[in-house]
Amino acid sequence: MTGTEPTRRLRAWPALRVDDWTPTRETLHMWTQIVGKIRLSRAPLVNHWWQVTLYVSPRGLTTSAIPHAAGSFDIEFDFVDHRLHIRSSDGRTRQVALEPKPVADFYSETIGALGELGIPVQIQAKPNEVDPAIPFAEDHEHRSYDAAAANLFWQQLVAADRILHEFRSRFTGKVSPVHFFWGAMDLACTRFSGRTAPQHPGGAPNCGDWVMVEGYSHELSSCGFWPGGGAEGAFYAYVYPEPEGFADYRIGPREAFYSRDHRQFLLPYEAVRTAEAPERALLEFLDTTYEAAAELGHWDRSALEADPGRWNHKHRIHNPWEVEP
Structure with missing residues (x-):
C-alpha cells in the first residue's frame, strides 16, 4: 500500500x-x-x-x-x-x-x-x-443538526452508492434504481426474480399494510446500507419470501452474519471501511447474499444476469457510438 x-x-x-x-x-x-x-x-x-x-x-x-x-x-x-x-x-x-x-x-x-x-x-x-x-x-423535539456529521454520512452514502451501482450493472432482469428511501432512511438496490410473491403481511409502524403489499408484490433480493445495525452503520441483504436455508447459507466476508432479529444478513460498515480492499469486501457480501437468494429460490439466473464488461473488447473505439471503420 x-x-x-x-x-x-x-x-x-x-x-x-x-x-x-x-x-x-x-x-x-x-x-x-x-x-x-x-x-x-x-x-x-x-x-x-x-x-x-x-x-x-x-x-x-x-x-x-x-x-x-x-x-x-x-x-x-x-x-x-x-x-x-x-x-x-x-x-x-x-x-x-x-x-x-x-x-x-x-x-x-x-x-x-x-x-x-x-x-x-x-x-x-x-x-x-x-x-x-x-x-x-x-415536532419541536427533533432539532439537532451537526453539519460535519451530515457531511460524513453523505460521504458514506457516496461510497455505498458507487458500489451498489456496480452491483446493479450485473443484472439484466427487473431491478430498482439505487435509491435512498426515506421511510427507513436507507440506500437500497433490489433485484427481482420475475415471479409474484405471497401477499406481504405488513406491520411497519405508522404505515398502512397496503404500502408493503405494493412494495413486496414480487419475489425480490434486496441489499443496501443504513445508519444502524453496527457501530458505524451496516450493509444489509434480505430476500422476500425467504427460502428455507437462507439464514445458514455460506456468505462472505467473514465479518458478515445473519441477524435473527432483523431477518437479514448484516455486514458492519466498519468491517468494510477497515478492509484491505473495501470495494472488494462489499461486493463479496452483495454477490454471496444474492447468490443465496437466487440459488435457494430457484431463480433463472442465466436469464437474469450479465457481464457488465461484455463490450470491453470494443473500448479501443474512442466513441462507443461510432461505427468501427
Whole structure:
C-alpha cells in the first residue's frame, strides 16, 4: 500500500459512529421524510413506490425532477454548503438553511418556499415507519443538526452508492434504481426474480399494510446500507419470501452474519471501511447474499444476469457510438 492510499481510503470510506450523531440522524430522517412526501404528492405511482425516493448526488441527496402543472422542480439536500435547494424549471430558486432547528420550522420553511415558487403542496404531514409519529408541524423535539456529521454520512452514502451501482450493472432482469428511501432512511438496490410473491403481511409502524403489499408484490433480493445495525452503520441483504436455508447459507466476508432479529444478513460498515480492499469486501457480501437468494429460490439466473464488461473488447473505439471503420 502506498503512502497516499490510507488517506484516500479514509476519504472514500469515512468513519462515523452512529452514537455520535444520533440526534442529527433522527432530525435528518424527519427532514428527508418531508421532502420525500413532497415528491410522493406530485409524482405518478411507479411500481414498488420507486417514484418517491431520493438519490445520492455530488452534493447530497436529490429528488430529481418532480412534475407540476407549470413545469417541474427539484429539491436537493446540499451537505457541502448545508442548504436545501429548491429549483423550478422557470428559473426561480429558493433555499432553506440546514442548521439546528426543529422539524416544525423546517417543515414550515420548506412548504413556504414552495408556495413562493407557485408550487402549493399538500402532504400527509406526519412520518411513517417510526413510532411515535409526531406530526411535522408539532415536532419541536427533533432539532439537532451537526453539519460535519451530515457531511460524513453523505460521504458514506457516496461510497455505498458507487458500489451498489456496480452491483446493479450485473443484472439484466427487473431491478430498482439505487435509491435512498426515506421511510427507513436507507440506500437500497433490489433485484427481482420475475415471479409474484405471497401477499406481504405488513406491520411497519405508522404505515398502512397496503404500502408493503405494493412494495413486496414480487419475489425480490434486496441489499443496501443504513445508519444502524453496527457501530458505524451496516450493509444489509434480505430476500422476500425467504427460502428455507437462507439464514445458514455460506456468505462472505467473514465479518458478515445473519441477524435473527432483523431477518437479514448484516455486514458492519466498519468491517468494510477497515478492509484491505473495501470495494472488494462489499461486493463479496452483495454477490454471496444474492447468490443465496437466487440459488435457494430457484431463480433463472442465466436469464437474469450479465457481464457488465461484455463490450470491453470494443473500448479501443474512442466513441462507443461510432461505427468501427
